[in-house]
Amino acid sequence: MNLHEFQAKKILQGYGVPVPDGGVAETAAAAERVARGLPGKRYAVKAQVHAGGRGRAGGIKIVDSASAVGKAASELLGQTLVTEQTGPEGRGVRAVYVEEAVESKRDIYIGVLVDRQAGKVSLIGSQEGGEDIEELAAAKPGIIKTLLVNSDGSAAKGAFESFAKKLNLTGALVKKSVSLFHGLTKAFVQSDASLIEINPLAITPGGELLALDVKMVLDDNALFRHADFLEMREKDELDPVEMEAQANQINYVRMDGNIGVVVNGAGLALATHDMLSDAGGSPANFMDIRTTASSLDIAAGFDLLLTNPNVEAVLVNVHGGGMQRCDTIAEGIGISMKRSDCSLPIVLRFAGNNADYGRTLLGNYGISYVEARDMRDAVERVMALVRSEAA
Amino acid sequence: MAILVGPETKVICQGMTGRTASYHIERAMAYGTNVVGGVRPGKGGSRHLDVPVFDTVSDAVAETGADASIVFVPPPNAAEAMIEAIEAEIPVVVCVTERVPVLDMVRVKAALEGSVTRLVGPNSQGVLSPQACKLGVMSTVHERPGSIGIVSRSATLTSEIVAQTSAAGLGQSTTVGIGGDAVHGIGFVDCLQLFLEDPETRGVILIGEIGGAEEEMAADYLNSVKASKPIVALVAGRHAPPERRMGHAGTLTLFGRADANQKIKALRFAGVHIAPNPNDVAETMRQSLE
Secondary structure, three states, X not given: OEEOHHHHHHHHHOOOOOOOOEEEXXXXXXXXXXXXXXXXXXXXXXXXXXXXXXXXXXXXXXXXXXXXXXXXXXXXXXXXXXXXOOOOOOEEOOXXXXXXXXXOOXXXXXXXEEEOOOOEEEEEEEOOOOOOHHHHHHHOXXXXXXXXXXOOOOOOXXXXXXXXXXXXXXXHHHHHHHHHHHHHHHHHHHOOEEEEEEEEXXXXXXOOEEEOOEXXXXXXXXXXXXXXXXXXXXXXXXXHHHHHHHHOOEEEEEOOOOEEEEEEOHHHHHHHHHHHHHOOOOEOEEEEXXXXXXXXXXXXHHHHHHOOOXXXXXXXXXXXXXXXXXXXXXXXXXXXXXXXXXXXXXXXXXXXXXXXXXXXXXXXXXXXXXXXXXXXXXHHHHHHHHHHHHO | OOOOOOOOOOEEEEOOOOHHHHHHHHHHHHHOOOEEEEEOOOOOOOEEOOEEEEOOHHHHHHHHXXXXXXXXXXXXXXXXXXXXXXXXXXXXXXXXXXXXXXXXHHHHHHHHOOOOOEEEOOOOOEEXXXXXXXXXXXXXXXXXXXXXXXXXXXXXXXXXXXXXXXXXXXXXXXXXXXXXXXXXXXXXXXXXXXXXXXXXXXXXXEEXXXXXXHHHHHHHHHHHOOOOOOEEEEEEOOOOOOOOOEOOEOOOOOOXXXXXXXXXXXXXXOOXXXXXXXXXXXHHHHHHHO
């Protein structure tokens, strides 16, 4: 689950991480009111969307008066912001965050994540920060420093100090950054985060550290113990079709092609896409039916696929396992096709647990399909179908 | 012969009395797995599926001599169950549970350090030695005792490759699903080591996918040893759209070690035979054994 900047900043502030004064607003008038309550004369008005690259996409405006804050907010609110991370469809801006614009003498980058190889929480940092951090890390790999910390977020004595020095922090900034690292790693562990990034962490002309932008992602699997975070969840964070699929135990991602794909298991789904793409095919979706999906869940997932007008043929590639069997999936497809009166051609490849029974069930539903004996055969047959459609 | 489990393995099940666990344990027993007991706090002294139930793992080990455990405990308590099995010094622990919080797995990894336990999972279909021991939830339709070791990050692709290797007359010595989660127990390298040492295993199939660095680490390992057996790999996800999370496959690409083509390149450089597509994995193995 992604948090907005203002939500993340509020959490980090609770752990002693210094952030500029600011407030969130959903109307231009409210944004102007927030600005009038802030110290200083320069303001940053920032679109609150779940995507990076806002600055380069025009989602952050720096202005010199409270009335200009109102004007900037009215321009941003309701706009669809397209950044390099949103995809071409962009994200609608429903709130802006107004804060005191702060001058930075130097930008650094700080992040916390789980290092999956080590199986430990890792603090990462770079003495240079900013929006180009990924290009920077690629160009100068040595610039990224890491420190593995304990599972409670603490570190060995002196470890945070030497980490600060590796980031070229000196003098009073060492002590200030050590306190920030303590707070940040503790916030990470106690919030069950999977990623926190402060980028940039500014060093102000007055020699203070200030987190100018914060990105925070929470571990969806741990939300059961964070009811307070669940309230921050936005209903429209995912595409509504993908949300509907998630509610039905299916991972579903819309794509641009014309072949609807139904597969159980993420690995088999990726492999099916590889074979289809190698054969010159173009999938209309990614679908991974989870082991916990019932036949009604699967029917709902198949309904979603049928709502995609680009689909010309459907490829079903199911390997019945110990937990998700072919008959359950056959029943789901049968229910969906019956109730939608669908006549799309289907290539069916069933293998593994209850494959024969699954085929019998589909036959009982009166559904005709082209049977394939293995993955290659299935891909070839569905390609033949879409080619004949095109001809 | 097999790795990790065999016909003598004495299995207990943690969280045994639940519906899902009961279903799978009953099937494992029918398969011939030597299930000697179950653990369910508060139900010690009772019996379930005709074996004794204990309050704690250490009670179960003391009474039954169990040397493997399969964990079905739901996510909020799964980490504690794994840690309990590690502290009871059970040599092989499989965790089937999906959606365990990643920071809980960080604590489990800390408990594993210096322990005698090999953890498989979580989010794993388990370990199968055909006709000998089923410590997992995989289907048992196409498996045949044989000579190929399979280690995989994906359950359904494993079923697929098991069927292929059986049809090709090769069979399997053991299949291991290391699980799809970011932080997990044993990985490709541990399994490669075990398979290379196992006299009954003639070749090893790695089933990888985008995300993480299991494949790169396997390549590094194979560069450092002289593998005496052919290794075949399938890496799924060459055509996955970038930066999207596909089920369990996919991760942060911050360190740039996630692209399927890079993984394939690294494995090929390490002398691994790359299967050209998911349909021809067993055929690639058959050819490399000749």
